[in-house]
Amino acid sequence: MCGRFVLTLPQDAIARLFDARPVNDLPDVPNYNICPTNPVHFIRTGPDGRQIASLRWGFLPHWYKSPTDGPLLINARAETIAEKPAFREACRQRRGLIVASGFYEWTKDAEDNRLPWYFRRSDGAPIAFAAVWQSWGRDEARQETCAIVTTAANMKLEGLHHRMPLILEPEDWALWLGEQGKGAARLMVPGKEHVLEFFRVGTKVNSNRAEGPDLIEPLEDEDELG
Template identity: 40%
Template sequence: MCGRFVQLGPVAVYAAMFDIEGRHDALACRYNVAPTQSVMACREQNGRRELQPLRWGLVPQWSKGPDSRYRMINARAETVHQQPAYRGPFRSRRCLIPAEAFYEWRPVPGGKQPYAIRMKSRAPFVFAGLWDSWAAPDGAQLETCALIVTDANALLRPIHDRMPVILAPELWDRWLDSGFRDIEALRGMLAPYDEAEMEAFQISRRVNSPANDGAELLEPVDVG
């Protein structure tokens, strides 16, 4: 699974990545994005792309609303087209979620050791995401999202058996196109990313707490 990641922005950088024009407010650097927090995502509405904050943890439009017992932050690539919560968004409500790094934890004696994973180039990359909109009884809209996860690549496998789906730029247009509903073609995009372009390193256990958020969380540490 993927339970934490990094969004540094600014929003103008993400807008340029997705060819979105117009004025864009600044985004505070966030080194420890956690479930239930807002994340910046790119989606297509009425033929136009937009950057929109979405609450991380999908709330299906047909559900009774947010439920703290079930945090649907990750959808499995193998079953995303079948699960009731995800199959509708997978058909027509897909989004792209930019990031600079994500975190995973490896079991070690005495606990778990966190790792940061990012591109060797340090450039932002993009997760494959889904979004949905739930209407409260008073008419208020809650817009939420989930990341899709797949099997780990060779770099991640010693740390964790799953990793978020990272989409190469040539797949972004098709992924965002709500009119494209070829399920098998979409499923074919949900493959592990090329490990040759990525790096992973040990970081401080301070990242374990969502209350900690700062550049020091991305600093490599030597734990022996």
């Protein structure tokens, strides 16, 4: 699962990395606490090449009569995305990438306190989450929405959580985006063991209003590092 994430990469660096151009007003960066319903940096392929667009994180199926007409769909399971009515057409026609620097996950202690962990690529590179998008509503209410694709956690992460975002390597971006024909289904497998590292961070991030770079500072206790 992925319920909160971080993006610190500057706008121009995102454009260069993904060879994409902005098509609307993008969210401010850095942001150390991106939450569901927030706008996110979304990469997709348009008629004139790759685009960076601001999309609402929280996929709205076309049959929703309002944004609160059903559950908030922030994640889509890779195992069932091609079958679920909410996602199956988007999986075939509207795939994209959500840009991140890292993401959070939580465990609980014996007293049921939520303990946050921060995950990032071990090579320091930005993260590209596999994602799908949906245009919802009409006229002034029209908005573009998205969900992150998740898969079963790899062996390194499964002790903390049974799910993880589907993270794509640069050589796979074009295939997922549909620029290299079909075959994206083969990408929906647990991530490579070496891709991510993780460590405990302070409980300040338990609040969705928290902000600032201190949210991703590791705790000093080395025994809690991943």
